[in-house]
Amino acid sequence: MSGAPRVPASLVGLVGFFAIWEVASRTDLVPGYYLRPPSVVLPTMVTLLGDPEFVRAVVATLAATLLALVIAVLIAVPAGLVLGSVPPVRRAVMTLVEFLRPIPSVALIPLALLTFGTGPDTKITLAVYGALWPILFNTMYALDEVDPLHVETARAFGTGRLGLLGRVALPSAAPFVLTGVRLSFAIALAVVISTELFAGGTTGLGQVVTVASGGGLNMDTVLAGTVLAGLIGYGANAGLELLHRKAFAWSQPKVDAE
Amino acid sequence: MNRVTRTAQRWVVFVVAVGLWELVTQLAKAAGAEKSFFFPPPSEIALTAKDLWFSSAFGDHIVPGISRMLGGWALAGVIGIALGILLGRSRRAMAYLGAVFNFLRSIPPPLLVPFFVAAVGPTNMQFPTIVFGAIWPVLLNTVDGARGVDATKVETARVFRLSRTQWTFGVVLPSALPKVFAGLRLSLSIALILMVISELIGSANGIGNQLVRAQRDYEPTAMWAWIVLLGVLGYLFNTLLLVLERRVLAWQPRHSLETQALATGG
Amino acid sequence: MNMLEVDGLGHTYKGKDGSHTAIDGLDFTVGAGELGCVVGPSGCGKSTLLRTIAGLIRPSRGTVSLHGNKVDGVPSDLAVVFQDYSRSLFPWLSVTRNVEFPLRSLSRTEREARAVEALAAVGLSTAGKKYPWQLSGGMQQRVAIARALAYRPSLLLMDEPFASVDAQTRFELEDLLLRIRREQDTTVLLVTHDIDESVYLGDRVLVLSKSPATVVAHLDVPLGPVRDQITTRASDDFVELRATVAGLLQRGPVTVR
């Protein structure tokens, strides 16, 4: 989902979402004491953002997410290039990968707590584990779609294996890899917050939510945290899209079919 | 290359990994390492697994869990592809909906619980949670694929004034399919993961439910048996999906031996 | 009556780093059932011209009319053979399915019959089950031609359709095109780099200048509707005309180091 949505149009969608939510919680459709309306949640969020402790929690979550994402990219892109281009390695490794992939980070939290402790290591490790896959898979699939003639051209001009990977495979895979990174950001954020939520121990947005939901129906704070997570993801996505547009300025503008 | 070497290649790393795992955990156990209680050797896990999986738990927990997960994944796939094509090919749809979706998909599934609880209640929220979480890889990858239809092919389609169905199913979808499959494979494991997460709340049965119970009851072998089951299921469904993918994408040159050799520079 | 009328047509490609005027102020007409050939230097704007006529790009200036109606969007009953033929084939469809693809209004059997006929006409009877990437360049180009012919359009636009086939096949395809035009009364606009071909095929030859393309000449070709590779090409009229076209195309040499 990239492209240049005009500001008003993209706002229409978001405003619509909040409007539905507002109406739903103001009427009897859903329990309003539980799903607090955005007219309460958004001001709560603004107030919370004025609280340095809350801001510290948000920064901690964000920093852990970004760190996890960077580590995931550094592991998954080279791994994807190798797995995508060397079938024997791919065959050998993918069996294990397919066994590991569906194991939920949440299920690993107790073990991770035992192994890495309550510090940020746990959430970062688990987030890397979750964020690896979209980047890895998108890199591998993008390699399958590299135009064989590009490969032939480069090979004919004496480009070696590494050159092929770096100068042909990577650039043609890059846009799809970036889509994987956008997916991975959301996953890393989700895992970090979930770990904070299910394990606790470190400062973070998830812990704020745990604490708030522990003491009665503090749904304003819980939902403010939820909305903030959405906004963080939205902002990160916008940033990655900008990067996409900048990095892939070479690509032909897409013609509309209609 | 013959079948035997391929199969050997496919399993060698896996077997070595399991062997190492057995070795390390046995050594740790023998040495009386303090955390070895939580990391039983795979041979013990296998024994427990055999008892657990093929007991009444199969009908009580495994089948409901799997049906939830497969149903959720399939629905996520259909919605994701449909929305992805819409958003990928229509600037207007993207302008209006792109922001909402990017906002929604960034909310961690556990934080969405209040919305699902409010909408469908805590005991019914497993299925929507799976659908909601598994949709994004398919959606984003489909958008990417739909956008990437080659310009000359778009022009060809326009010149022959293809019907909307033909355009969607005959041109956009096939061009996007390789990327869609990447998304479907990602979604598959996410659906399994969310099956577990969603069964933590409000559910009376399911694999996740049993997994967490084993965790809480300090039965690490049982917990590992459920974790291994997730791995086995993931591997199984993924293999089936790959077979489907090979069939659907049979036209792709990458499946010809010749070009495969080329792509690897061999 | 004029099938195709191009009036003051101009197009400028707009890019981030400046714009590029490909064609400028083109005026010409092609009558119904006529075959017009377009020749001009490489990069002058021939493909751009075809794209505007096909309604694929909205011209910056001027108009295109078909049957007196201003073109706005892709006209119906149109087929195009793109210069980039290999990319215009759908790799997920077999050759036969590629040819059948636009024929959705027909019944299944009729569709198949048309595809078989068109593939036979371009000499690809045996390739129907293959996928495009299993074909040679020239074969792919012939599939694109077969697809356009099977569609039986009233207006056929062809962008260097015979560039990748051997001389012998080229002759046969040229004659095939002439016959079909005669039988189905198709109006054809064909871009070519081969001056002989433009005179051999065309009822009119449109000579364009180098970029941005303007009309240098619009020649009538008085060779009659039935032509023959040997006698026509040997005729005095033919030889004279090709010399005229060649002369019109002459321009300053490209800078060779």
Next chain:
Amino acid sequence: MNMLEVDGLGHTYKGKDGSHTAIDGLDFTVGAGELGCVVGPSGCGKSTLLRTIAGLIRPSRGTVSLHGNKVDGVPSDLAVVFQDYSRSLFPWLSVTRNVEFPLRSLSRTEREARAVEALAAVGLSTAGKKYPWQLSGGMQQRVAIARALAYRPSLLLMDEPFASVDAQTRFELEDLLLRIRREQDTTVLLVTHDIDESVYLGDRVLVLSKSPATVVAHLDVPLGPVRDQITTRASDDFVELRATVAGLLQRGPVTVR
């Protein structure tokens, strides 16, 4: 000495649904610094032949030797202009960067100088900053040629390199090729559909049969190293040779309905 020696070369494409023999038992040689032209019907296996020589596909039978060494893998010092030129350009690189792509071993300034020179030689001095999709078909083809020339290979393989350029530009590029071959002593193997071109350019002309390709004839072209578009093409030797080649290529008509 023979630069290129092809011996009993055959290739069969294997597919799920049967296999296809594209070339079979080819034998021929091209001397160092010679320019060999390959002509043959569409789909006969010319591109396959070039691919095996370039080491891009491993032949099913027979061998290719360069300088007496058996080819196994891509030989060094080789450049190829592919038939599908538009797909062989890298869309993420500007025209200049595309031309510079193979010149990794050179310094930056030298690379740039080579690219500027090669682009000028093919008449694209002003297009260096554009991306491939902003160019016309003929211009893209010339970029592919410029890339091969800038590399200064000792063996140059060209697959219908002038198919998409206009007649005038084609003449100029032909002469450019002849001059470069003379100056740099490049060995060239060039596939073409234009019989005149094969005789005008070649020191030898290799005529292939239709699929699976076998060698029909291997003709010497005694026209000397320096040729001229007007006088050479008018010479008796030239006219006779092209008639010979055309005769050799003649075969049963394609089935036209």
Next chain:
Amino acid sequence: TLSGCGLLGGDDNTTSSGSTGSAGAVEKAKIKVGVLPVVDVAPFYRAIEQGYFRDQGLDVEPVVMASGAASINAVLSGDVDVAFSSYPAPLLAQSKKVAEFKIVADALAAKPGHIVVVAPPNSPLKKPTDAPGKKIAITARNTMTDLAPMSVLKTQGVDYTQVEWREMTFAEMIPAMERGEVDGAVVVEPWVTTAMKKIGAVPVFDGASGPTAEMPMSGYVAIGGTGKFATTSPNTIAAFQRGLAKAQAEATDRTKVEPMFVKYAKIDQQTAQLVTISTYSTSLEANRIQRVANLMQEFGVIKGNLDVASMIPSSTSNK
């Protein structure tokens, strides 16, 4: 490791003040305690705020965990020295020989109104005998939320095995009751008060009555065994006990714990005023906690005998 990075929410590595208390010098001046955002730990926070631990030469850092299980795992990994938890988790872990757990302090014993089975006003669940066949929400199986009501039902002769337990968080129980997805819920303060306030839930029966009256709910545990905190740091544990006991003793005074509810358990002011304040124990008595073990044994959670006395650190000065 990455935990040094303060931005990520790791340790701040502030050095402790290291003053010595009255008794023998503490072995470890700075300890970490895993806690949960619940009413049970209000005195603990008060002890920190009032400097009761500091007076004992201890620098105590609270680490807020998400669940008792997570807290136990944190103490197992050595990441925190002492973990607050509801009793069933450490007792179960002890019975499974996960590690040698030592109970260093008792936190809270239930008074009537602390753990209550509530139902929405129109629920078919009106009295204990209605329970069989009903769906009742609990936080998890094998916790106080199901053990306590089962015990009560059992003594009243009601077939507790026919109850359909549904696991969810306290926050979700309220909309679940309102939507009629469950017929009732077992809630613990402050959720008893919240449920009554928000949806007019009515108490069906008290979970801490009859056999479970004054049942100990939660405590603080550490790990014993060679080289472990509970073995190597008897003086530290004693100091911790003294500091905490002082605050626990003051907890009979509402005004001293209410602010802690608001500040650390994020209970709103209004609710905090209504919350039932249970007994904050000032002594550690094995025989009282043994009741929990017996309860767990009774319902098959723990197999065989578990002697809680063996879990009391030897250094503890039993009063």
